[in-house]
Amino acid sequence: MTLVAGIDAGTQSVKVVVYDPAARLVVASASAPLELISGDDGSREQHPSDWVAAVQACFGRFDAEVRGRIAALAVSGQQHGFVPLDADGQVLAPAKLWNDTSSAAECGQIMDAVGGAQRCIELAGNPILAGYTAPKLPWTRKHRPDVYARLATILLPHDYLNFVLTGRTFCEYGDASGTGWLDVRTRQWSKDLLRATDPQRDLSACLPPLAPPDALFDVAPAIAAQLGLPATAKVAVGGGDNMMAAIGTGCVAEGRLAMSLGTSGTLFAYSDTPVVDPQGAWAAFCSSTGGWLPLICTMNCTAATEQVARLFGFSTREGDAYIHATPPGADGLTLLPFLNGERTPDLPHGKGVLAGLDPHNMSPAHVYRAAMEGATYSLKYGYDAFVRAGLRFERIVLTGGGANSAAWRQMVADVFDLPVDVPRQAEGAAFGAALQALWSLRRAQGDATPLSQLVEHHIATDPALAAVPDPARATAYRAPYQRFLHHLDAVTPLYAG
Known part of the structure; x- marks a missing residue:
């Protein structure tokens, strides 16, 4: 009777699906809209508190009996965003999003500092592109100096929701790839690119630890009570929306x-x-x-x-x-x-x-x-x-x-x-997050089934839509x-x- 849930925090809305793996059926789903703050300079921002309120609204639409059977959940989040936290875990400014191009000039500045785009690819596998997290830091240092001075923790959107759900800060390799700082070959933060982003500060001290794909965390008691989840529910590591959609589409x-x-x-x-x-x-x-x-x-x-x-x-x-x-x-x-x-x-x-x-x-x-x-x-x-x-x-x-x-x-x-x-499950990212939660939960229980086999068992396509x-x-x-x-x-x- 165990259920799993997937949360997809996108640009336009938050979607939540609750999946019954035994019946291979989504038993509940809900969505809540989000507002986008747009500026003439190309800025695109959202208030992280709106993501939390949307998650609460979605769970509030589910029957208490359904919520009470959720054993694990995971978050899919829009990539590349920047959520600045102070030392007390409080959000310092609106989150700058993946489609924010106001920091385009800072991309070139970071790459020039390490020797150009080609050197950047050699260091991390990717150039620094507009919308990535890295250029948002020097932009914030220039345009929001008070925020930058108080910055203690750098989180991505999906990391922030995980922080709300668990009270802990952590990141995972897929979403971390979209910051521009992760060397995708070694799965380590690039010291050279962090130094190029800010030579006056050790940004690595602001980055959360990287968690493996099957990591599980306890849900925070207060948020479990708010959402109507069991106190024993687990939170899987989740990932960026594209990474979760990859799972949800097979x-x-x-x-x-x-x-x-x-x-x-x-x-x-x-x-x-x-x-x-x-x-x-x-x-x-x-x-x-x-x-x-x-x-x-x-x-x-x-x-x-x-x-x-x-x-x-x-x-x-x-x-x-x-x-x-x-x-x-x-x-x-x-x-x-x-x-x-x-x-x-x-x-x-x-x-x-x-x-x-x-x-x-x-x-x-x-x-x-x-x-x-x-x-x-x-x-x-x-x-x-x-x-x-x-x-x-x-x-x-x-x-x-x-x-x-x-x-x-x-x-x-x-x-x-x-x-x-x-796929029959239209919400690929939310469904992928639910499947990742299922896989992580089963691994913790001793089931060594590879994720690829689990996904193949649970994903079906709709012939009528082919x-x-x-x-x-x-x-x-x-x-x-x-x-x-x-x-x-x-x-x-x-x-x-």
């Missing part, structure tokens, strides 16, 4: 490719060994399962389609009709959807560009299609880098809010010319994709500085 063995169509878009593939690109074409992250997770991230996915839908006064739930009313390529209309700057390609100062307007394609349907195509082409741009490196895939497992769109599922199948599967490439449409998308790349080449010099 991307825990080599040869599998997962794609998330969320506010940001991601592509990730499991590897037993580090997969580092010398040019930094992808993020060479650790997984939250003891392996590695090479990852492509775009900053504008459903963020772009939702913005266009709002502009023309309709909901994305109605969006498929607009896609069906227009042909592949949107009759020559191309949208570079870099509304929040962009990470892939690396254009933190990028802006959205709409090109090819004429009297025949100046319609809401065409612009909406161009937004969906642009978001998909951005992911294809990153996928091409995987392919050039010799990685090969047979299918795509799709998750995230965009996967609810039949038109988008078919577009992905056609643009990538690969079959698309969709999509296969249509040869005619796959061909029809090739020229528009090349047009996208040509426009990208043309505007890159405008936004590269």
Whole structure:
């Protein structure tokens, strides 16, 4: 009768699922919205207290009997954020998020301090990109000096929720990879990069200890009472949302490719060994399962389609009709959807560009299609880098809010010319966190089943949501994709500085 829970603290909402592993059934789920604080300088922030309130609201919607049977839970959190705590564990300022580009200039400053981007990749496996945690520290030192002076602990969003749940500070390798400070090959903090971030201070003293993938912690008594959990409940180490989505989509063995169509878009593939690109074409992250997770991230996915839908006064739930009313390529209309700057390609100062307007394609349907195509082409741009490196895939497992769109599922199948599967559990990150909690709990009880076997047992795809490439449409998308790349080449010099 044991249940496990997964918490996914995303950019737009917090979602919680409660899973019955014996029945292989999600028995309860809830979500609560979050507000985003946006600034003209590219800042994107949230109050960590809002995450806690959203978690409490979600658990408050579950029956007491369900909450009382939860034996373990884990947190999935948006990556790269920066939560500053003082010596008493109090939050000092709003959390700067993954899509915050206000510290883009600090990226170059850190890399220059160690000898450039190439040296940065040699030291840690990744360049320092806009949105990563590392540049948020010198930004805070400059713009919030009082906060920086009182800074005692650096936490990521998922670390902070773990701190609330357990009263302890710790980090794990997958999420730590997105700080820019972790050497992904050795799984150790890079002293050189920490020194380059702040040569006047030992930032390693502010970083929490790194916990192994199967670590379990006791839930704090006060929070257990607030959430209605048993006092004996355990908190697994959790991880970044992409790492948990990898578990929730079965991307825990080599040869599998997962794609998330969320506010940001991601592509990730499991590897037993580090997969580092010398040019930094992808993020060479650790997984939250003891392996590695090479990852492509775009900053504008459903963020772009939702913005266009709002502009023309309709909901994305109605969006498929607009896609069906227009042909592949949107009759020559191309949208570079870099509304929040962009990470892939690396254009933190990028802006959205709409090109090819004429009297025949100046319609809401065409612009909406161009937004969906642009978001998909951005992911294809990153996928091409995987392919050039010799990685090969047979299918795509799709998750995230965009996967609810039949038109988008078919577009992905056609643009990538690969079959698309969709897991029955739509909330891949929350479900992945629940499965990690289950695996960690069972290991603590003496069960040595590998995580890959446990995941294979609990994950199923929905045949009704599958999509296969249509040869005619796959061909029809090739020229528009090349047009996208040509426009990208043309505007890159405008936004590269």
